[in-house]
Amino acid sequence: MKPSSFNYHAPTRVEEATALLAEHGDGAKVLAGGQSLVPMLSLRLASFEHLVDLNKVEGLSAIERVNGHLRVGAIVRQAVAEHSADVAASVPLLSKALPHIGHFQIRNRGTVGGSIAHADPASELPAVALALDATIEAAGPGGTRKIAAADFFVSTWQTALADDEILSAVEFPVWGPGSGFAVEELTRRHGDFALAGAVVGVQVSGDTVTKATIGLFGVGPTPLRASAAEAALLSGADAAEAGKVAASHISPVDDIHASGAYRTQVTAVIVRRAIEAALKEARS
Ligand SMILES: Cc1cc2nc3c(=O)[nH]c(=O)nc-3n(C[C@H](O)[C@H](O)[C@H](O)COP(=O)(O)OP(=O)(O)OC[C@H]3O[C@@H](n4cnc5c(N)ncnc54)[C@H](O)[C@@H]3O)c2cc1C
Numbered sequence: 001m002k003p004s005s006f007n008y009h010a011p012t013r014v015e016e017a018t019a020l021l022a023e024h025g026d027g028a029k030v031l032a033g034g035q036s037l038v039p040m041l042s043l044r045l046a047s048f049e050h051l052v053d054l055n056k057v058e059g060l061s062a063i064e065r066v067n068g069h070l071r072v073g074a075i076v077r078q079a080v081a082e083h084s085a086d087v088a089a090s091v092p093l094l095s096k097a098l099p100h101i102g103h104f105q106i107r108n109r110g111t112v113g114g115s116i117a118h119a120d121p122a123s124e125l126p127a128v129a130l131a132l133d134a135t136i137e138a139a140g141p142g143g144t145r146k147i148a149a150a151d152f153f154v155s156t157w158q159t160a161l162a163d164d165e166i167l168s169a170v171e172f173p174v175w176g177p178g179s180g181f182a183v184e185e186l187t188r189r190h191g192d193f194a195l196a197g198a199v200v201g202v203q204v205s206g207d208t209v210t211k212a213t214i215g216l217f218g219v220g221p222t223p224l225r226a227s228a229a230e231a232a233l234l235s236g237a238d239a240a241e242a243g244k245v246a247a248s249h250i251s252p253v254d255d256i257h258a259s260g261a262y263r264t265q266v267t268a269v270i271v272r273r274a275i276e277a278a279l280k281e282a283r284s
Contacts, residue, residue, distance in 0.1 A: 074113030131215030180282030243272035
């Protein structure tokens with residue numbers, strides 16, 4: 001199938017892109033890597049009169065250290081971030097999550113910003129952004145604003161971005177020494193979206209866990225923070241106990257891929273495994 005016809009815009013400046021969005025309202029859609037949008041258009045699950053392509057917009061493809069954060073521009077390709085030594089050294093959780101996205105062909109075109117703006121609850125990168133308390137930079141006709149990841153993911157495929165805003169960058173906090181990170185997920189086949197997944201970061205001092213973050217994906221309408229499990233871990237619970245706590249606070253629904261009960265059961269296991277791996281790395 002082919003998409004419905006649309007007007008294609010290729011702005012070169014952020015101001016031009018946001019002006020086009022403001023002019024055409026909900027008749028316009030941003031195009032980044034096209035790995036989610038183009039299949040939706042081709043299958044005619046969605047249609048828009050105007051596509052605003054960000055790929056030629058200047059200033060959206062840098063990876064840089066800024067004030068204790070790693071700033072990743074909106075159209076940095078997932079494959080570029082995956083192979084970046086800066087990303088691996090500064091935000092290992094992002095580095096570890098990226099290879100789980102689909103297949104390398106998808107990551108060659110798909111963007112970090114596109115994955116986060118798309119806000120698929122089964123996606124890895126929104127969970128990483130949420131778990132790390134990342135800051136989303138939104139650019140609109142009136143300038144830029146910062147949105148905490150905790151406020152960004154509103155519902156399935158819905159974010160706090162206004163119709164005339166683009167996600168221009170994501171700022172991930174850089175953790176200090178004694179940290180460890182892990183990503184665990186269950187998929188039916190390599191490259192599929194996860195039936196359930198967990199991203200974990202811990203920081204230790206000797207035997208004590210001093211900082212813990214756990215993000216879940218594929219088990220709710222948005223990525224979720226397993227706050228009760230984080231608190232349990234900080235209070236001395238072991239990985240298996242924290243996994244059970246994480247699972248006891250979610251209510252995934254049944255769908256064609258798996259039942260909610262199965263996803264809940266799997267969550268306890270993958271959270272345990274991710275905590276064990278993150279602790280091992282933090283202590284090594
Ligand atoms: C076979 C297959 C398997 C996949 N498996 C996975 C997987 O396992 N895990 C996973 O996370 N993803 C998976 N994906 C999706 C892939 O990661 C996409 O790259 C990603 O979801 C969207 O990024 P994109 O740059 O391609 O965005 P696009 O497809 O161009 O856009 C997606 C949506 O986000 C909006 N958007 C994009 N960028 C911006 C921006 N800067 N500002 C505002 N809005 C924006 C668009 O308007 C659109 O609504 C898969 C895709 C395919 C085709």
